[in-house]
Amino acid sequence: MRDYKVRPFFTLASAVLTTCLTFTSIAHAETLKPDIKPGLWQHDINFKTESGQLERALEQLEQQLAAMPAAQRDMVKKMMANQGLSFDLKGASVKACLTQENINNGQLPQQEGCEQTVTKTGDNTFNFSFVCQGNPPSKGSGVMTVHNPESYSGNANFTTEVNGKPEAMIMQQTGTWIGSSCGNL
Secondary structure (H helix, E strand, C coil): CCCCCCHHHHHHHHHHHHHHHHHHCCCCHHHCCCCCCCEEEEEEEEEEECCCHHHHHHHHHHHHHHHCCHHHHHHHHHHHHCCCEEEECCCCEEEEEECHHHHHHCCCCCCCCEEEEEEECCCCEEEEEEEECCCCCEEEEEEEEEEECCEEEEEEEEEEEECCEEEEEEEEEEEEEEECCCCCC
16 A cells, blocks of 8 residues: 655645634734625635745655545545645635634634735735744734725735755735535535
């Protein structure tokens, strides 16, 4: 039986996911509440790393997942779904479920071990910075604009560690509300 190693991807991608979830968790600090709808959200991601190492790791993971037996691939998807996430490597997107209670209480998804600072800079614009002590550690800052209750866009610059070395990343992201039902997520 082949040993499929997906853990390195989750380590590398956790910094990207942290930033994705930071975009949707702006309500956490000072109970700032963006005017967004509860339900299933898709976060489309475009990122570039200084070394290109993360992009190569994602390509390798895609190949590994394709080579996995269906049962094992389904197990990986289920593990992510249990965390309220779905990750599409081909489209570079993450899906996350947000309830109205989450939004009202400022309990939106965020990476464990991260601290955020958020300031509202306009009617629908927020600046944020974050520091995550997890594995790998990461820190960064960015801007998010809520265009309407069903969409937002933003960008972030952050640094993390890949194989013990600092890695700078630039990420652009859009979020789209898919619907009120989160389905199996």
